[in-house]
Amino acid sequence: MTPRRGTRVALLADLREAASSCRECPLGARATQTVWGEGPVNSPLMLVGEQPGDREDLAGRPFVGPAGTLLDRALERLGWTRERLYVTNAVKHFKYELRGKRRMHKSPGQLELLACHHWLEGEIEAVRPQAAVALGSTAARALMGRPVKVLSERGRWLVREDGLRVLVTLHPSALLRGDPASRERDFEAWLADLEQATAAASSAEASPAPTKAAARSRSRSGPDGARSPKPPPGT
Numbered sequence: 001m002t003p004r005r006g007t008r009v010a011l012l013a014d015l016r017e018a019a020s021s022c023r024e025c026p027l028g029a030r031a032t033q034t035v036w037g038e039g040p041v042n043s044p045l046m047l048v049g050e051q052p053g054d055r056e057d058l059a060g061r062p063f064v065g066p067a068g069t070l071l072d073r074a075l076e077r078l079g080w081t082r083e084r085l086y087v088t089n090a091v092k093h094f095k096y097e098l099r100g101k102r103r104m105h106k107s108p109g110q111l112e113l114l115a116c117h118h119w120l121e122g123e124i125e126a127v128r129p130q131a132a133v134a135l136g137s138t139a140a141r142a143l144m145g146r147p148v149k150v151l152s153e154r155g156r157w158l159v160r161e162d163g164l165r166v167l168v169t170l171h172p173s174a175l176l177r178g179d180p181a182s183r184e185r186d187f188e189a190w191l192a193d194l195e196q197a198t199a200a201a202s203s204a205e206a207s208p209a210p211t212k213a214a215a216r217s218r219s220r221s222g223p224d225g226a227r228s229p230k231p232p233p234g235t
């Protein structure tokens with residue numbers, strides 16, 4: 001039976017609530033808040049970033065800073081809006097070091113990535129996207145469960161054991177930090193990567209036939225389509 005949307009909405013809400021007080025690694029105690037994913041529960045496409053930055057930490061929403069602005073620009077060119085996507089991060093808390101009063105981004109380590117992993121998998125369970133995009137190496141590692149060389153794998157589809165297809169590409173921050181002389185060319189190449197993912201998601205959305213993702217969710221679901229998430233920490 002097709003999983004009921006309401007069940008998935010409830011699952012996502014429960015996970016979000018549980019993650020709001022997560023202390024499974026030290027990052028939660030230093031961050032302003034947990035930055036959970038955003039988007040419709042039946043979104044055909046999930047975009048996964050690394051971790052919230054300073055702006056996201058304060059706003060409590062993913063990709064609202066400069067990287068998010070670039071992402072929005074790309075989506076607009078592709079005729080997509082954020083509202084159709086589920087956007088999240090591999091790590092749900094901002095990791096930083098203080099330099100004076102400034103909070104400088106620090107990449108999450110393997111332990112933080114592992115501690116956060118079940119939250120991302122919970123989001124995938126609830127949203128059941130047709131495809132995912134890994135924005136950068138941290139996201140690719142979290143989604144694939146192994147290190148991924150983004151520069152050599154970018155623009156390629158990888159397939160997870162559960163059948164979810166993952167397109168690997170650069171993180172928007174890499175483009176922002178890149179050589180200004182090639183910025184527009186780099187942006188166009190990034191757009192070409194993302195277009196593969198939006199095209200795949202659009203055609204899956206338009207196709208009435210059972211999709212691989214639907215088959216995957218059926219094979220992993222109980223009779224009513226509900227799957228039990230990992231219990232919240234401390235329960």
Ligand code: URA
Binds near residue numbers: 065
């Ligand atoms: N970078 C990310 O990886 N995620 C965000 O939410 C913002 C910036």
